[in-house]
Amino acid sequence: MPEGGQDELAELAHSFNTMASTLASVEQSRVELIGNVAHELRAPVAAVRGYVEAAQDGVMAHDQALSAIQRELAGLERLAGDLSLVSRVEAGQVELTLQDVLVAALLAQVQDRYALAFEDKGVTLQVDAGRAGLQVRADPARSAQILANLLSNALRHTAPGGAVRVGAQDAGGGVRLVVQDTGTGIAPEHLHRVFERFFRADAARTRGEGSGVGLTVARGLTRAMGGELSVTSTPGVGSVFQVELPASRDRLDPPAFTET
Known part of the structure; x- marks a missing residue:
């Protein structure tokens, strides 16, 4: 193979390896993000379930349980808003008025x-x-x-x-x-x-x-x-x-x- 062809092949191999590495990194980030979001959601969802069961069993007054559930829901709303914002920030889609x-x-x-x-x-x-x-x-x-x-x-x-x-x-x-x-x-x-x-x-x-x-x-x-x-x-x-x-x-x- 001509020397120029070997150089092109080496460059192609390098580009392919770089692309594969980038894709692997993106996939790892995606997996970590899904895992983190699931972790953040698990605790408040479990808390809401606990308050509902406590109210049903008469262990907690209904008004008290509703107040606690509202706090957890407010936290979930903040999380959803923050996740939406960070996605838009990282995608460069946030509108700015300088x-x-x-x-x-x-x-x-x-x-x-x-x-x-x-x-x-x-x-x-x-x-x-x-x-x-x-x-x-x-x-x-x-x-x-x-x-x-x-x-x-x-x-x-x-x-x-x-x-x-x-x-x-x-x-x-x-x-x-x-x-x-x-x-x-x-x-x-x-x-x-x-x-x-x-x-x-x-x-x-x-x-x-x-x-x-x-x-x-x-x-x-x-x-x-x-x-x-x-x-x-x-x-x-x-x-x-x-x-x-x-x-x-x-x-x-x-x-x-x-x-x-």
């Missing part, structure tokens, strides 16, 4: 939303909007959702008496939003997986602590707006999540910001 957003207003909105939750748990929430007039070019509702997901994650992993700090600063041609906690931290071997769907470093954290896709959604939305989300962490000390977003086109213009 505009100049004042960082101080964005942080104030998120702070108001979570102030009571932090107070109830006894965790201090500190907010520093950075330089006056600091703006990002982003979708205001999705930006708030990113920070909300990061704050929810920080609150879950920070014990009473701890603190979570949210700050903003100039970062070259963009703006860096930082969410830093004094929580449990993440082991080095798990750090690269924190943005995977349903990944939990602590296997004991299963139910009642989020849908398991919040960080996946946060990273996907950040990238969709031309930014990047990263994390550093020290076990026993805490974690730092950094959201890099493009700066506004004209930092001197008054921003358009609509609360959602």
Whole structure:
């Protein structure tokens, strides 16, 4: 066989192996996703069945059972919504309305939303909007959702008496939003997986602590707006999540910001 033919054959074999590897990876991801979804659904469905049987047997009052069932159904609705959103994010099908957003207003909105939750748990929430007039070019509702997901994650992993700090600063041609906690931290071997769907470093954290896709959604939305989300962490000390977003086109213009 001519030398050129051997090169073409080798290249074809390499392409075939690459394609086979990719297909195997996709299939593995599909199997894992199905397994994870089934796991997430199993517990609330079992809980609903238990409440129904308890009410039928007279062990639990009907009103009490209905309230408990409503809580489980609300959790299932959140899970369905999160799964739909993460699918659209990963497929690049999320609609964005990019505009100049004042960082101080964005942080104030998120702070108001979570102030009571932090107070109830006894965790201090500190907010520093950075330089006056600091703006990002982003979708205001999705930006708030990113920070909300990061704050929810920080609150879950920070014990009473701890603190979570949210700050903003100039970062070259963009703006860096930082969410830093004094929580449990993440082991080095798990750090690269924190943005995977349903990944939990602590296997004991299963139910009642989020849908398991919040960080996946946060990273996907950040990238969709031309930014990047990263994390550093020290076990026993805490974690730092950094959201890099493009700066506004004209930092001197008054921003358009609509609360959602």
